[in-house]
Amino acid sequence: MALDDRKARVLRAVVEEHIETGLPVGSRVIARRYSLGVSPATIRNEMADLEDTGYLDKPHTSSGRVPSDRGYRLYVDELMPERGLSQDEIASLELLFRSKAKDVVSFLKETVKVVSETTNYLGFVLGPDSGSVTYTAVHLLPASVGKALLVIVTDVGFVETCLIEVPPMSTEEIRRVSDMLTRYLANVELSKVPDRANHMLHEEASRYSEIVDQVVEFLRSVQLMPEGERLFVGGAVNLLGQPEFRDVDRVKDLLLAIESEGLIQYLLERESRSGNPAISIGGENESDAVKDLSMVYGRFFAGRSEGKIGLLGPKRMDYPKSVAIVRFFERRLSLFLSQLQ
Amino acid sequence: MALDDRKARVLRAVVEEHIETGLPVGSRVIARRYSLGVSPATIRNEMADLEDTGYLDKPHTSSGRVPSDRGYRLYVDELMPERGLSQDEIASLELLFRSKAKDVVSFLKETVKVVSETTNYLGFVLGPDSGSVTYTAVHLLPASVGKALLVIVTDVGFVETCLIEVPPMSTEEIRRVSDMLTRYLANVELSKVPDRANHMLHEEASRYSEIVDQVVEFLRSVQLMPEGERLFVGGAVNLLGQPEFRDVDRVKDLLLAIESEGLIQYLLERESRSGNPAISIGGENESDAVKDLSMVYGRFFAGRSEGKIGLLGPKRMDYPKSVAIVRFFERRLSLFLSQLQ
DNA sequence: GTTAGCACTCTCAGCCCAGGAGTGCTAAAG
């Protein structure tokens, strides 16, 4: 289904013009603004052909053309120009990595902010999964009477804390328990944790079964942490500027879908389109709320764990720029997180 | 400026009818639906008077009346009925406090969610300030080579962690440093921290100045934590259903004002209206973005620190219910947080 | 003081119409 050269150039022109203006594109504009060296009439013929083959749509019988999903697909797969980032752009993104990293979570949140602000689309990061998680540290710290603070660090650098109830104990005793926990449970795969915990109880900690139970329970709950808690989303407001969201109800549906129904997780899960970064366009994902939206996303790695970073924008988003930015972060985040460990 | 009894009843009827329907209220509806025992004509006369005295407005010469800000004010101050919460409502709110508290921050986030979901308005919680903060715990835990995890707990129960760089040290050594930090810096007022840190350096920790500097720096940064990081907001979507937000631009302005410009902090700071809970209505806060919104908020306490919890809804929100809910949380949160310590 | 009646005002939805943008087709030109 390869298009001849001129058809391809017309399609590309229509897509780019439409992306820029948001309006249906007429033959005159193409003839005038894109130097194809032919008259509007010829363009019209080409556009009619492109419509027949499904690359263009017409909102109504007599107005300009608009790219169909298939048209966008061809555009991003074959027609769109490669675009790198300028020195300035890179410099401004690099600022993020210079700032003091407090902890992984706030760093990822900050990343979302930067991504969404520089693109003016909705940005998201799905934190590294903990598929094969082990805990590099498990500590118990004295808090107030009857309470202790459990601190664990996952192998991808997430710090999780939890207050647990403990019988009254001296600081020294808490420390002993903490040491035991570290000895038995740190760097142990989750599946082996109950086993190790039993060992621990039998050998030296029978008195502390209450504590150990809570610890095991918490380790499990972190492991099972729903994707929602690993997902950071920001810049939804940016979508409101887009003409396809003049309608409040649509905005509401979209925000609800993202906030309550885990739309983004759903989309990420649903298909792992290959392509790097992966791009999914409008109606390709049959969810109604996103039929005017496209998603560009890539993967990054923290150790063996994989995270995702991406953008959600209008179907007529700036694909070359979005791709460049996602690519940048794929590489840069992996680098940064590996240094952190 | 007390109104005579019938005027008060007319005003109340207009407010309640308008809150229910969102439309300008005519004299006929009032006469029919609220049993005042007089004819529409009489109501018309009363409404004309109420308009003269500034309690009602007319969108245009010949349509029904709408409460003015002053009208709402009188309504919430004197006319509106007290309303408690039903057993069912209380039961469903209490669920929140039964769930396992992981840590204070996620608990407060959960609270916001509950508040906004049960009211269908935007809900927010401003976490307890740390005006007179001390750190009840300061610990250092071994992480990977060259890194250690600093864990501190504020006196209101916030746990903050931070990875810092350390020279290569044995676990034992890290523990010694951690103990020192606890001894010198825990339960010390922030203003005295630099002093204590100096003591520590002179007396036993001169080798660790690099670490101590980072700790002091981090303590300060937590102290200075911008209000934005203590503020949890949720349920903005709920506002989109309101007729006053048919217009996307307005929605956008509002979301931007909340997200980037700290609108809520600004409003909370700007006036500490007395009243319990405090209610601020539309144009009373001159910010343009909220001229159709009202805010109902109250205080809760965690030790000596004060937090705030509230709702942002359309000016025609259900005040009796909102007040009841905020009251409930004022009391209940204070209780819960004091138990936690 | 209250009410019925009535003229008046203003909004809103629907309709029509003219203007404009763009198409598809046809026929002529290259």
Added chain:
DNA sequence: CTTTAGCACTCCTGGGCTGAGAGTGCTAAC
């Protein structure tokens, strides 16, 4: 055979008009 000019046609858009409906304010009667 491809390209282009010309032209009739379609459809959207915005402005202006109109009639229905809702509500008011005033006046005069109760």
